[in-house]
Amino acid sequence: xxxxxxxxxxxxxxxxxxxxxxxxxxxxxxxxxxxxxxxxxxxxxxxxxxxxxxxxxxxxxxxxxxxxxxxxxxxxxxxxxxxxxxxxxxxxxxxxxxxxxxxxxxxxxxxxxxxxxxxxxxxxxxxxxxxxxxxxxxxxxxxxxxxxxxxxxxxxxxxxxxxxxxxxxxxxxxxxxxxxxxxxxxxxxxxxxxxxxxxxxxxxxxxxxxxxxxxxxxxx
Ligand code: PCA
Numbered sequence: 001x002x003x004x005x006x007x008x009x010x011x012x013x014x015x016x017x018x019x020x021x022x023x024x025x026x027x028x029x030x031x032x033x034x035x036x037x038x039x040x041x042x043x044x045x046x047x048x049x050x051x052x053x054x055x056x057x058x059x060x061x062x063x064x065x066x067x068x069x070x071x072x073x074x075x076x077x078x079x080x081x082x083x084x085x086x087x088x089x090x091x092x093x094x095x096x097x098x099x100x101x102x103x104x105x106x107x108x109x110x111x112x113x114x115x116x117x118x119x120x121x122x123x124x125x126x127x128x129x130x131x132x133x134x135x136x137x138x139x140x141x142x143x144x145x146x147x148x149x150x151x152x153x154x155x156x157x158x159x160x161x162x163x164x165x166x167x168x169x170x171x172x173x174x175x176x177x178x179x180x181x182x183x184x185x186x187x188x189x190x191x192x193x194x195x196x197x198x199x200x201x202x203x204x205x206x207x208x209x210x211x212x213x214x215x216x217x218x219x220x
Pocket of ligand 1: 017020028078148
């Protein structure tokens with residue numbers, strides 16, 4: 001929700017997913033929700049929940065982009081088994097689901113966009129964001145794959161829209177996976193730390209237009 005007084009600020013769209021695969025909740029949505037309406041570096045954060053459903057998730061994301069015209073988009077998802085905040089480098093044009101999504105759909109070996117390129121890179125400064133999260137004392141990593149489930153679907157669809165729709169040419173976007181919460185599994189991260197890292201990463205992305213070079217392969 002956007003308070004009226006903040007409507008004139010440029011927007012950061014922050015999405016998280018609903019629960020899936022038998023989990024009762026999804027920390028990606030809890031984290032996004034915690035930052036809803038907050039101001040970071042002169043930008044207002046707008047949080048929105050996406051369903052863990054292949055087609056509907058990207059349809060809803062498109063509608064959000066059309067309606068709100070954010071300058072920066074960061075989509076979040078849960079990656080159980082990862083130990084830190086995971087900055088995704090690349091989205092790939094494939095759907096290959098190990099489990100069904102929340103609508104019972106399980107695409108195998110299908111492209112996301114038939115005529116789309118094989119992959120898109122994040123347009124966020126992931127190395128600078130990695131540094132910002134690490135400096136805040138939190139675990140983080142660069143990830144070379146967002147998987148082949150709904151998170152990768154949303155990431156690829158986002159990057160495709162930003163690349164091909166002239167209306168969005170000034171917007172930058174990317175994807176971050178978050179770990180389990182402490183009562184969901186191991187490794188994990190408390191929600192306050194996820195939110196703290198997220199805030200540092202968003203602030204960094206807003207004031208860093210060109211990514212930093214940390215040296216080949218360092219920190220990842
Ligand atoms: N994680 C899943 C989909 C929804 C979510 O939070 C994924 O990594 O694809």
